[in-house]
Amino acid sequence: MNKTNVLERGIGINYKKERSEITLWAPHAKSVELFMCDKNIALPLQKQQFGYWHTIHNINVGDNYYFILDGEKQLPDPASLSQPNGVHGFSQVVDLNDFRWTDRSWKNPALQDYIFYELHIGAFTPAGTFAALEEKLDYLKELGITAIEIMPVAQFPGARNWGYDGVFPFAVQNTYGGAGSLQHLINECHKKGLAVVLDVVYNHLGPEGNYLSSFAPYFTDKYHTPWGKAINYDDAWCDNVRKYFIENVLMWLRDFHIDALRLDAVDTIKDFSPKHILKEMKEYVDELIAATGHKHHLIVECDLNDTRFIDPVKEGGYGIGAQWLDDFHHSLLVAAGHDRKGYYADFNGIQDLAKSYRNAYVYDGVYSAYRQKTFGTKTDKNVTKQFIAFSQNHDQVGNRMLGERTSTLQSFEMQKLLIGAVMISAYLPFLFMGEEWSTPNPFLYFTDHSDRELIEAVRKGRKAEFAAFHLKGEAPDPDAEETFDNSKLNWDIQCIEPHKTMLSYYKTLIGLRKHRPALYSLIKENLYVKVNEKQNVLILKRWYNDEEILCLLNFSKEKQSVAISGSGEWYKLFDSASVKWRGPADAPEKVNKDVTLQPESLIIYTNKHV
């Protein structure tokens, strides 16, 4: 294993005009050729150490090609940068260094400054392309978010997919606009002061168009994942599988100027190596940062409540920057009255929500009835900016049978309370596209497979999943184009009520979060929570220097009277029940003893006169 050079692409085609490097890992092949489709010529590659094949040749951007193994198997490039005809077609030469970046003055902020906005390229705009998203950047900027998080864009089968069925980790989805178009989008984001987070999938590859096994042992049957064989991170031949994904990490950060990667479901990455692959990725990212001077973050989705992922390397952790915080979502939703089916069964409402405000994990070494085992670790040594909090995300919405958003499941007042609960937390806030105007249309699970058996299998799989939640009825057909179309955001209604008010509400709340030091400063020691279970009221205090912020959250459907402790006067900063947000009534501007909370409402007071 040669060490990976962080500054240069080391696999697939590294375009350098007449000196382009062609590298393929195919340890069991007897011969490897590069077949140039247009010129109809096959160039032999030379065998190197560790099963690599290599040659240098004069090629052109836009050339279409296949690899030919053993003189007979014609296959697209596992490290293809472009699949213009989809996952089953030829690969195409791309020069990632061709794009003229003008984002030199961009500075990737610290994670503390991230306010995430998750979006799906296909469903975010009517056109469903990177270019169409560019048109919305001013809107997003004005909304107040600081980072867009793009659901996976690695080439997947067909034109419609959440992205988790990607099979060419290095190729940017052709129907979105491909690599150059993504670079252009990111450049625009940076110019406008928006960070870009990309969702990447290193735990499995999709079921259709996955040709990797024809080249090398990318998978192992030592471990099972929900999606079949696990990616081979620790079995024989793993070195170059690891290198493949490390090269992928480096490509996004180096060649696309991605600010942060969000690694999908890392709990299903099975790796008993002395150095876990995430730790190794982190080391390479650090090396890249040292070499270029540009900051980058790593974020994980992880269903383990195990801080080893985000603990510093010197304390035995993998050194990841932050992780999604499902326990906050689940306890928040149950507090809001969500039925306690499936994984929600483990959560009790505001007591658990209070614990999550304090400790991030609700399951921090206690028995989980849903998981049927003791679950989680303590977070005492972690800082709050390592956790990302949300009341909605693509999974929580889209994995419902009918893909209903909170907009159709909760009252208007409760929707305001939910995002309020997120914004006042000491965690990094996260929005899912469209929630800011309470868009009513669903976000459904959609695919565009060409294999009929697979289409049927996906349908059945979804059904089984819903059965776990005791849901009956028919789910929309994932493979139907209509299902995708129904999931596209409806921008037209932004300007009509009540959507217009909700949008304005979100802007105000985000603004408060960003500019009020006691909310913006993420110091867990400066935080106090208590609950009144009978009232279903949660009281959260946060402070910074001489400012104290008092947040009163009423999750009940009745008015509740709350006694306020402390000596001085409290001045109102924010009131979700205000008539200006179409609420029932405004709370007093100034209180010092008791306050009456409207049903499903949030009031924020400060000790400093506004």
Next chain:
Amino acid sequence: MNKTNVLERGIGINYKKERSEITLWAPHAKSVELFMCDKNIALPLQKQQFGYWHTIHNINVGDNYYFILDGEKQLPDPASLSQPNGVHGFSQVVDLNDFRWTDRSWKNPALQDYIFYELHIGAFTPAGTFAALEEKLDYLKELGITAIEIMPVAQFPGARNWGYDGVFPFAVQNTYGGAGSLQHLINECHKKGLAVVLDVVYNHLGPEGNYLSSFAPYFTDKYHTPWGKAINYDDAWCDNVRKYFIENVLMWLRDFHIDALRLDAVDTIKDFSPKHILKEMKEYVDELIAATGHKHHLIVECDLNDTRFIDPVKEGGYGIGAQWLDDFHHSLLVAAGHDRKGYYADFNGIQDLAKSYRNAYVYDGVYSAYRQKTFGTKTDKNVTKQFIAFSQNHDQVGNRMLGERTSTLQSFEMQKLLIGAVMISAYLPFLFMGEEWSTPNPFLYFTDHSDRELIEAVRKGRKAEFAAFHLKGEAPDPDAEETFDNSKLNWDIQCIEPHKTMLSYYKTLIGLRKHRPALYSLIKENLYVKVNEKQNVLILKRWYNDEEILCLLNFSKEKQSVAISGSGEWYKLFDSASVKWRGPADAPEKVNKDVTLQPESLIIYTNKHV
């Protein structure tokens, strides 16, 4: 999950006369009864939390019983302490507290003082029982070893088995003499000043008589091991599987006064929990030590070259005391001329042996062609007494097709050199029964299954294994009684030559190791190795205070002349080629410049006049 009480047995039958506690974990059962075979009565157990069933009853030692699940399934106790009729029969009540221990003055030594002697109860003596082994303790004491390491004794199918097919981890093999007889043996060992190490298997259960799955999800198909489904250490229901094995650890240490456990092949224990099961076992052992004041050690066999197992807990490790050091064995054997097939292919002889003397692992983060991946970690932070070195063990001998020992594979001179190489290392020395008199009979793989299909499968499996080493021909039938009989030690030949000389040689060498501070003190900084590859000569220097020890190892079949550096005179301490050990010639008693080494010989010099 209730916390395990380290001082008292918490599962199966905890015998307390009329207040005996009966506890069974059977989370899916609708009813559980204890069926007393002799009285022909069924006592109902009451359901408790987490799938446990419990009752208190008046029972007698020696009572035979089954558990009955759901009124129909009659099964032996998963935590049975005795299976008088074998793995398919009833369980029997045992009172582990009945034995009168007289080993109060015994003090378990530090690992540094361990000189291991591995033995198989069935094959060590003609009778093949614990009682018969007691007759040999004086012999072992006189040999100079300080600890016997007993191959697994958990009840296995039939009367003949290495022990790794055990299916009742808490029951002591009936044909060896059962629990009381093992307690008696350990008491005798302690009275004679011998420590007792027990080999335990926590990575799988045997294929015959394994009734655990009838009770609860003890296994998971999330991971594959060489022996099928993995033990469920991290999946749903794992809490009580973990408890089961933790109770087992505690039983051996607390109720049998075992000094150290040797955990079999922990690399096949798959556990992604925040706290690895080995780390949790170590915590419980520490708690037991704190409660009783008796020291205990944990040792692992681990094929990962990963120090996380033996690193201290505060540095992110599992805190295990020591591990077997295969790389030393493999490089030593290749240095001795062993053919480089199978895993030996990775080793180059004395250069690798020198590295192993220095760093323990030869594969410490370098590419292994045999494993087809980068393998191992650095050992810079570990101490040498964490590694156990051997030139033979049950696996290295018994996993050969014909079970040949070094005694029939190497010359007499080379055998002396091999054990010499072990004894002069800074690691803990380890012997395999019979090597000390160069016993010529093999140690074969033997079983005694009752299932014909299984017998055939085992035969086939062995064949496939040998195929990996490119071995041809017929392996002895594992299930034939003759195979077992041929593996029993031949004690009669101890007193005839050349066995008598070998035995005397071992005693002298062990004595030297124990009493010469520069050899006994295991300080890796006080060690220097160099090799002359052309001569196939390795020079090892070790020192302590003002004593220096110079070891000259000639692995070649020719005489070699070696120049000795340093100013002063060197006095001979030991000479494997001496005519008193049936060698070709004695080296000079005193040297200061050059010395001629006999073929396949070891000379030890000291700078201090003897």
